[in-house]
Amino acid sequence: MPILVKDLATAKRFAHLSDHAIRLAEAFWPGPLTMVLQAQGTVPKILAPEGRVGIRSPKHHICLHLIGLCSGALVGTSANLTGKAPSTTAEEASRQIGDRVDIILDGGKVALGVGSTVIDLTQRELRVLREGPLDREQLLHALRRSRKDS
DSSP states (O other): OOEEESSHHHHTTTEEOOHHHHHHHHHHOSSSEEEEEEEOTTSOTTTOTTSEEEEEOOOOHHHHHHHHHTTTEEEOOOSSOTTSOOOOSHHHHHHHHGGGOSOOOOOOSOSSOSOOEEEEOSSSSOEEEEOOSSOHHHHHHHHHHHHHHO
């Protein structure tokens, strides 16, 4: 389950951010990028059983506002069952997981309609765990561009 954060500063409370992680967050957050990073020691084991944690800053004004009201971070998960298509509306989410959650907020139809790109930055080399709206080449391009700008 990823931790949804309001911004990069909040992400640092939960994960060790490498230079690559900072560059990618600056390029794609808020947005459809979840990064698996080494967890800070304060992250509960249930969220980081292997010492790694997913961090994302979603690009949705209602979600970001809610996260801000919760000290800048919330634990989130997908609004679909494993193996099922992502929910793009509150109605679809209700059909899939309505009996498993306390509340569903209707923020309108999801713009992209696909899950975030998930990458693992806990090793030396960037690994794409799930390709979403961002592909490997876009990520590598952002890393190269940021290095040149430095």
